[in-house]
Amino acid sequence: MSQLLQVRHLVKRFHSGGGWLGGAKKTVHAVNDVSFDVGRGQSLGLVGESGCGKSTVARMLLRLIEADEGSIVFDGQDMRSAGAAQLRTLRQRVQIIFQDPYASLNPRRTIRQTLAEPLFVHGVGDASAIEAKITQTIQEVGLPVSALEKYPHEFSGGQRQRIGIARALVLDPQLIVADEPVSALDVSVQAQILQLLDRLKRERGLSFVFVSHDLGVIRHFCDTVSVMYLGRIIETGPTRQVLDAPRHPYSRVLRDSSPVPDPKARIALAKIQGEIPSPTNLPPGCAFHPRCAYAQADCKAGVPALSAQAGLGAAACFHPLGPVRG
Template identity: 60%
Template sequence: MTPLLEVDGLVKHFTVTKGFPRPVTTTVRAVDGVSFSVRRGEAYGLVGESGCGKSTVARAVLRLIEPDAGTVRFDGADVRAARGEALARLRQRMQIIFQDPYSSLNPRQTIGQALTEPMRVHRLASGRAARDRAAALLDEVGMPPSALDRYPHEFSGGQRQRIGIARALTVEPELLIADEPVSALDVSVQAQVLLLLRDLQKRRNLAFVFVSHDLGVVRWFCDRVAVMYLGRIVEEGEVSAVFTEPLHPYARMLRDASPVPDPVGRGALPRIVGEIPSAANPPSGCHFHPRCPHVQDACRAAYPSWRRRGERGAACVLV
């Protein structure tokens, strides 16, 4: 099956200038050669510690920030090469759910205006038809039609995130990029929103790129997962396989540090040595080697090549 989304060698670096009176310019390697693919109707997870580049990948795929290198193909079309009307059509098919439900909505727009504006921009509906369609979308995400004439500040965080999901659906996308969509919500509300996303995925055959640092959420929602560390993917595979028997020491560390909601199966949390290196000055060789309990001389000398084991893969000399 041809993937819906193909990302190959994606790179995004940021230039940062600090210091006075002699400022020093450094390059932050936020995303440094990321490759993955997403099938139609599949939920693909991106996990890793804060600062590993997950959200930068999500925004670069949609060109909310411009990548420096690499290719992004959606249903065979080159996203980076698209301009004008072609880019608008691609963006109609790819939408994003932002992490913060408070800042992702314009406080000066009513919910009706926020939902009907994308329909007008993409010439899908206008006037009464657009408003009726917005009301139907609100109903689909569990919100009353009366919300159309209210403002974002009148809703709770969970309700705003439902509205954000409805806004992403206004243009009938095929792929949703969910950037930490439940991390700002209470646990009970998280469960409701996740159930809503799963229901929408099945009903609309939506593909997801699900960005999260919560392994429990990814384990429940996603089909496949990629583990990121310092701008690179270090392991990829089926969720059940990666979380049951990780190949990469960093993936194992993440798995062991994730809380288990079972007193019988719960063990002592592992002792994690060292701090995450700076993306402005990553270690030589494998970026994880200063923290790895299985480090070898080869790990310090060069970044390990990608090695496959069946349907799984990892960038580690131990595989």
């Protein structure tokens, strides 16, 4: 299977303090040396606690936030070195679905205007072709054609997210970056939106980078998963393998913290201590070692590489969990 997206050694730092505001200068290490691949027609899940850097990665993929270091190669083209004209063409093939559809939709524009704008910007067809395209797309996401004449405030949250999906689809992209697309929705509506995305993935052959903190959503939708902690990917592999038998202690904690919809299920929670460190003052060595029940001296001295084991995924851990302990 060929790779559609290849991300290598992505780094992003934010600086605060100093200047006319005063105070000490601080550097937030938001993303540290992140690498992953997404195959054609495949979906990759990025999971982790709030503040781990997964949404920053998602925005860097479209250059909504510029990376400090690393490369983003989409279908053989380096997005970071692309000029304005080339980037416009690339963005036609890479689209994003935002977490809050109401905040991402212009309240002064009808849905017709919202869906037509990207087609006008990219010069896709004449007026009749654009009208046919937006009519087809709004129906494809399960809304009636009459919805095109309405404004965002006239829809429910789930309907607004369908409109956000339609806006991402209208340019016929190959890759969609979905940043927590169902986290603001009720559970029943979440299921409907996930079924819609799953159908679109199959019918259109779409690839996804799916950002979420909900492991149940990731298990349902994603082929592979990468677990992030304080800006780094600490485990990656096939979704069921990582979630059923995590090798990194943090992945185990994250899995055990996820609710299981079975009243008879009993889970022995993994041990964890302390609070998550500040991204402005990362601990030496493995960033998880201050909270890890299995930490040893070497965990404090060096940063473990993301290394794979035969038949298993890759884990950035000096002392990965085995089948019995994990």
